[in-house]
Amino acid sequence: MSEKTISNNPASVVYQRCTVDLASGTTTFAQVPCKNLEDVLGGFGRSFQILAERDIAEAYSPENPVILNTGLLTGTSIMTGMRSYFSGYSPLKQSGTGRPGAMWSTGSGNFGNKFKWTGLDEVIFENRSDKPVYALLKEGENGPEVELKPADHLVGLTGHGKIMALYQEYPDAHFAAIGPAGENWENNYMGAVVMSTDNELKSGEPKSRFAGRGGMGSLMGYKNLLAVVAQSSDKLQKITPEIRDVNRDILKSGGSARFQPASQGGGGGTWANIEVLQVFHAVPLNNFRPKGNDDVERLFRDEVEKEFDIATEACHRCGIRCHNNLFYKNEDGSRGKLAAKFDFEPLILFGSNLGVHEPAKVCDLIHRCDLLGMDAISLGTTISYVLDYNERHPEKPLFNGATFGDYEKITELIEGAGRGTLPGIARGVKRLSQDAGETSYAMHVKGLELPAYLPDTNPGYMFAIAGGHMSMGTHMMLAKEGKHSLEEWTQAITTGGLLQVGYDMIGLCKFVGVGIGHDIIVRALKEAAGLEIASGEIVAAVRRAYLRGLALELRQGFHEEKEYTLPSQVMDDPNPKVTLPKFITNEFLGELRQRVWSVFKPEMEGLLPVKGE
C-alpha cells in the first residue's frame, strides 16, 4: 500500500490487488484506490465490502471468493503487526434460509509479513481449479508476481506437512496451507487455514498458527487451492524512536500483561483464564455444563507443570510471548518432543468440556485437531454435543457411542471428522443437532460453535458477527465486572463490545489489549504507516465495518429475532452450579435485542451497496 497522508481523502491511499482466476490460471493486477477509511485500515473492513457486492447463495460456488488480505500495520515493526485475513462466505455459518454468512478468519505467524513484503495487499481467488494447486506469491523485479503451481505432491499431507514440504522448495518463504479437513471440504465445513511460524520452520515441529473460524480452509479446499506461498525478502521496517516507544507501551500498558509469560510476572497467556473462571464455576465442563466441582483444576498450570515442560514462545518479533508450548519430559528430565500448544480454547474444548482431564490426553486431542487442520472451537464444541447426546440417549447413541471422558472414542471422532468420514460431526453442531432433533444444548449462535466461555454469561454472543468471542468483546464482562442489567449489556454491545473487531482490520493482534481508539493505536498508525487518523475516525470506521457485517447477515437471511439468540438450555434450564448472577431469560434477551437493534438499525442504512449499482 502506498504511504500517503489521508485525512479526508481515502482515495489517496492505493492498495495492490491481484485477482487470480483459479479456473483459467490467469492473474490480474490492479492498483485500487480506497473508497473509505475501512478500506484504508484493511482486513475484514475491506474484504466485507467486496463480499457485499456479491449475491452468494451457496458457499461452495465458484462465485464465492477467498479473499486474502492484510491490515494497515501488517508487515510493519509495530509489535504483533503480522496478521493476515481470509474472508469469504462460510460453509459453516448459515442462516435459516440456507444462505451462507460472510466470515473472516485471521492468524499470526510470519506468513502475513512475507505476504505483505511481496508488494501485495490483497489477493482474490475466484472460481475453482480442476486440479490441486498452490499459489506462489512473490516479489519480482517489476512488482509482485503470482503463479499457480501443481500441488499433487501435497495432497493428503497434514497442514504442517504441507508447510514443511513447501519449505524445502522455498526456504525464504512462509506458508498458509489447509489440512486433510480442508481437502475433504464436501464432508468437512470447519477446515482451518494453517499458517507457518519461524519456530515451526526452524524446529520442524508443528508450531503453526491457525485462521480457524468459519471454514475458510474448507472453502480453499473447494477451490482446490491447497496452499499459498509468500516468498519475499525480509523488509523489516526501521525501528524509529517513536515506533520503539509504541512497542514499549504495548508491553507496559497493562493490556497485554495478562498474556505475557508467567515467569516474567505476566498472566501466562489465556491459560490463566481457567483458574479465574473456576472461581465462579464458569469453566465449560461436559458440554458447557459445569458441575460445581474441581475437575477442571487438573488442567491448572501448576498441575500440568508436574508432567510437562512448558515453554513460552512468540510469533515473529513479538514481545508478548503468549504461546504456551508443552513438551514431554524425557526420562532424564530434559525437554522431549512437542506435545501441543495450550491456549485456553483448545485446552478447555478438548479437555474439561469433553470430560477429559488428564493433560497428556488433552494434548493428544489438540494435536490431532491441529494436524488435521480443523477449527478447534468448532470441532471441540460439536463433539461435546455428541457426548452430551449420547449420555442422554444411551439406548440410541450417535456415531461410536462416545460419552464424556471416553478418550479413545473421542480420538476416533476427531480422526473421522478430519478425514471426511464423519460429515455429521464435521458439518458442525447446528446441522447435527437439527438432524438429531435436539437443539437446546447445541452450543452455537448463527451456526458458529461457541468458544470456551459459557453462553450463560454472555448474551453478547448474539451480536458477534464472526465468532463468539473474537467479534464481540463481551465474553468476560460478567465474570470481570458482575454487570447484568439490560442497560449495561445494551451499552456494552453497542459501544465497546463491537470495537473488538477493529484489530481484525489494522493487522495487529487483539492481545495488544487496548481499545481500538487508544493513543497507542493512533501513534502506531502514524509512525509505522505514515497516516494521521484521529482516534474518533478509527472508532467510527470500525463501527461502520462491524455494522456492515451485521447488515450483511440480515441480507443473507439471518432472522433478527429467531437467530439472534442463545442455545435455549441457557434460558430454560439455568445451571445452578455457576455462581455468577443468572439473568438471561427469554424476556431479557427479547428486550436486549430490541434495544440493540434500535441503536444499530438506523446506522446500518446505506452501508450495503444497492443492487444494480
Next chain:
Amino acid sequence: MQIKVKLYASLRRQKFDEADWECADDDRIASIVEQLGLARQDVGTVLVNGLHAGWDETVQEGDVVSLLPRMGGG
C-alpha cells in the same frame, strides 16, 4: 480487624494462595491491595464474599476478599 484474602492465578504465584489479613476498619479495597504489595493494574476483579466489589468499597470483620488478575483473550 481481620479479613481473609484469597489470591488467584498469577497473583497467588506472586504472593500466597490464602491468608488472614489485618486491616483498619475504614480501609478500602484499593488500600488493602496496596498493603498486599500488589500492583493495582494487575488486579482485574475484586470479590467480597463472592460478590463483585469496587476499589472504594470498605470491608468488615470476617469478610473474604478475593483478588483475580485481569482476564481476557481467547
